[in-house]
Amino acid sequence: MSRDVVIMGAAETDIGKLPHTSTLELHVEGARRALADANLTKDQVDGIASVSVPGPIQVSHALGITPTYVDGTGVGGSSFLFHVRHATAAIKAGYADVVLITHGESGRSRVGAPPFPRGNDSVMAQFEMPYGIVGPPTSFTVPARRFLHETDNTLEQLAEVAVAQRRWAARNPRAMFRDEVTVDDVLGAKMIADPFTLLMCCLVTDGGGALVVASREFAEAHGSDKPLVHILGTGEAATTPLISQMEDMTRCKQFTLSSQAAFKESGTSPADIDHLMIYDAFAHVPLYGLEDMGFVGRGESGAFVADGHTSPGGRLPMNTNGGGMSYTHTGMYGMFAIQESVRQLRGEAAAQVDDVSTSLVLGNGGMFMSAATLILANQP
Amino acid sequence: MTTKDPEVSPEARFAPRATPETQPYWDATAAGRLDLPRCRPCDQVFFYPRSSCPRCGSTDLEWVTCSGRGLLHTYVVSHRPAPGFPVPTVIAVVELEEGPRMMTNLVDAEPETLELDMPVEVRFEQRTGVAVPVFVPVSENAAKEEAR
Numbered sequence: 001m002s003r004d005v006v007i008m009g010a011a012e013t014d015i016g017k018l019p020h021t022s023t024l025e026l027h028v029e030g031a032r033r034a035l036a037d038a039n040l041t042k043d044q045v046d047g048i049a050s051v052s053v054p055g056p057i058q059v060s061h062a063l064g065i066t067p068t069y070v071d072g073t074g075v076g077g078s079s080f081l082f083h084v085r086h087a088t089a090a091i092k093a094g095y096a097d098v099v100l101i102t103h104g105e106s107g108r109s110r111v112g113a114p115p116f117p118r119g120n121d122s123v124m125a126q127f128e129m130p131y132g133i134v135g136p137p138t139s140f141t142v143p144a145r146r147f148l149h150e151t152d153n154t155l156e157q158l159a160e161v162a163v164a165q166r167r168w169a170a171r172n173p174r175a176m177f178r179d180e181v182t183v184d185d186v187l188g189a190k191m192i193a194d195p196f197t198l199l200m201c202c203l204v205t206d207g208g209g210a211l212v213v214a215s216r217e218f219a220e221a222h223g224s225d226k227p228l229v230h231i232l233g234t235g236e237a238a239t240t241p242l243i244s245q246m247e248d249m250t251r252c253k254q255f256t257l258s259s260q261a262a263f264k265e266s267g268t269s270p271a272d273i274d275h276l277m278i279y280d281a282f283a284h285v286p287l288y289g290l291e292d293m294g295f296v297g298r299g300e301s302g303a304f305v306a307d308g309h310t311s312p313g314g315r316l317p318m319n320t321n322g323g324g325m326s327y328t329h330t331g332m333y334g335m336f337a338i339q340e341s342v343r344q345l346r347g348e349a350a351a352q353v354d355d356v357s358t359s360l361v362l363g364n365g366g367m368f369m370s371a372a373t374l375i376l377a378n379q380p
Numbered sequence: 381m382t383t384k385d386p387e388v389s390p391e392a393r394f395a396p397r398a399t400p401e402t403q404p405y406w407d408a409t410a411a412g413r414l415d416l417p418r419c420r421p422c423d424q425v426f427f428y429p430r431s432s433c434p435r436c437g438s439t440d441l442e443w444v445t446c447s448g449r450g451l452l453h454t455y456v457v458s459h460r461p462a463p464g465f466p467v468p469t470v471i472a473v474v475e476l477e478e479g480p481r482m483m484t485n486l487v488d489a490e491p492e493t494l495e496l497d498m499p500v501e502v503r504f505e506q507r508t509g510v511a512v513p514v515f516v517p518v519s520e521n522a523a524k525e526e527a528r
Contacts (some may be wrong), residue, residue, distance in 0.1 A: 146454035
């Protein structure tokens with residue numbers, strides 16, 4: 001008999017600039033808070049999922065857990081969505097009962113964090129780095145000009161993504177940037193990688209968070225009185241380690257593949273989704289997500305955002321925590337996107353949307369390299 | 381304690397180092413050629429060099445010399461400082477005449493004059509001791525050749 005799987009605990013650490021907290025400690029603090037949220041002790045956990053560094057063995061050992069299910073999938077910021085998917089499968093198969101998924105990243109302060117990779121013979125180091133690429137702002141942005149050119153979305157509409165998300169951040173006391181901005185503010189901000197200005201780029205922060213995933217049966221028997229978040233459908237896909245090798249620079253194939261799998265499994269379609277989180281490392285990523293998942297037609301995403309449909313009061317509230325561009329972005333933001341969906345479904349978000357019963361989370365990993373989709377609901 | 385980056389010269393960060401399967405590519409750039417693997421069964425050139433064809437899986441490959449001509453597919457104008465690079469630097473993807481696309485720089489071109497799908501041509505720049513393929517707009521390049 002198939003077991004329904006739920007998120008029974010979810011919590012974030014403090015976020016922002018945390019120069020006195022190590023990467024490991026952010027994982028561990030997130031885990032403690034999520035377990036407290038679920039009303040569980042660490043001894044009830046039998047599965048762990050996390051990314052390197054420090055990795056699932058270090059995290060579980062620090063917590064005093066001996067896991068018998070371990071997932072170290074590390075495919076970028078989407079990894080935590082992959083972990084939820086894998087944990088769901090493991091719980092359904094009977095390989096684990098309670099899986100703890102942790103994130104922690106000293107992205108800004110870099111305490112107990114590894115140096116950025118320097119392997120000069122990696123594929124990226126040989127074929128992209130030699131062109132002056134200094135991190136995601138100078139490479140993740142490269143496809144956008146082609147996207148605007150082929151879809152007829154405009155530069156002003158690209159800026160509207162940042163404007164819309166700041167409206168949500170203004171309603172969220174935990175968001176790093178809370179002052180509303182205009183399209184002119186966004187376009188007039190410091191130029192980073194033309195056409196991207198600073199306000200079209202994500203933040204770099206410290207923070208962590210964790211999720212407790214379990215069977216519905218276990219959660220109802222042992223959990224807290226927090227509403228359960230049901231995992232209705234999931235999907236995952238990966239394409240290329242090099243952004244220059246995207247099959248089509250104006251479409252993200254793994255956004256389509258992973259969302260189609262999640263829609264199919266859950267028996268839902270975009271019209272059934274009340275609330276949306278699309279990983280926004282940069283302003284173009286939500287536009288790709290809206291189009292590639294079928295929420296809007298080809299070339300319609302810019303106008304959809306500019307017309308306010310994803311803003312407060314709009315018909316498809318998106319990135320309601322303020323997103324990676326205004327709320328927080330530790331480097332691997334996916335955990336925070338899931339956390340906001342959980343809060344919205346529980347009715348406890350800072351900028352709570354009315355009547356959210358379904359939420360979709362799309363996580364991007366690397367620079368258009370991997371993606372996973374979760375479709376979550378407050379009912380089975 | 382905050383982790384410090386290892387001691388390396390700032391430019392060395394951007395120096396590519398070949399692996400056995402990519403060595404012919406870098407040997408060719410040193411000789412002023414852009415060589416890529418071609419799958420014999422598919423008759424397709426692919427980027428980046430790998431030991432089997434990403435399309436059909438065949439290991440029946442040969443190295444071919446590309447024409448060096450292509451079209452500017454997309455780009456950003458980076459204002460981020462990078463050791464050894466001018467500000468701004470045009471970071472681009474070029475679609476080669478043979479089909480594959482590759483990351484590169486557009487050099488010797490004013491960013492304002494760039495247009496998507498404009499013809500470009502390869503040139504090799506010595507960077508940290510390695511010949512790196514970059515591209516220039518064709519018209520400008522042709523004009524310079526004439527001037528010589």
